[in-house]
Amino acid sequence: MEKSKPVYDKKAAHAKAESYCAYQERSQQEVRDKLYDWGLHHDEVEEVITELILTNFLNEERFAMAYVSGKFNIKRWGKIKIKQGLKLKKVPEKMIIKALNSIDYDDYLAVILAAAEKKAPFISEKDPYKKKYKLVSYLMGKGFESNLISEVLKANNLS
Structure with a gap:
């Protein structure tokens, strides 16, 4: 038997949404989905979203910056993977670009x-071309751009 979802009135949902946003930065879409889960209807959801924006509990730009910072500094993701994550959360393109531009270029190359260097010793491949291919594939999987990967590998004699 599926556990039924709690249904809140607009006021209770608003209070709950405030604490949901206060706990960590959220995208508008995450909050919107949560409000629908709590049984609110379209008009109520949009009213609560507007109120949260006006009271600065919800700030899409701040969310995008926090997301980029966390995924880059903690998870060590590349810009491509970070951008995909933000798109899934329906963050506007302009904000995605602005947030990605906050990553320092030299830091970005250093992370690549x-x-x-961390992965290379664990690739058990004798053929240097296959070894490089596996390393590049791994780095692309982490969301780094192929041109930057090539640049970094060449500059550090890893290619």
Whole structure:
């Protein structure tokens, strides 16, 4: 038997949404989905979203910056993977670009190098071309751009 979802009135949902947003940065879409889960209807959901924006509990730009910072500094993801994550959360393109531009270029290259140096010893491949292919594939899987991967590998004699 499926556990029924709690249904809140607009006021209770608003209070709950405030604490949901206060706990960590959220995208508008995450909050919207949560409000629908709590049984609110379209008009109520949009009213609560508007109120949360006006009281600064919900700030899409702040969310995008926090998301980029966390995924880059903690998870060590590349820009492609971060951008996909933000698109899934329906963050506007302009905000995605602005947030991605907050990543320092030299730090970004250093993260690519660190990931390559960490992974390379574990690739058990004798053929240097196959070994490089596996390393590049791994780095692309982490969301790094192929041109930057090539640049970093060449500059550090890893290619």
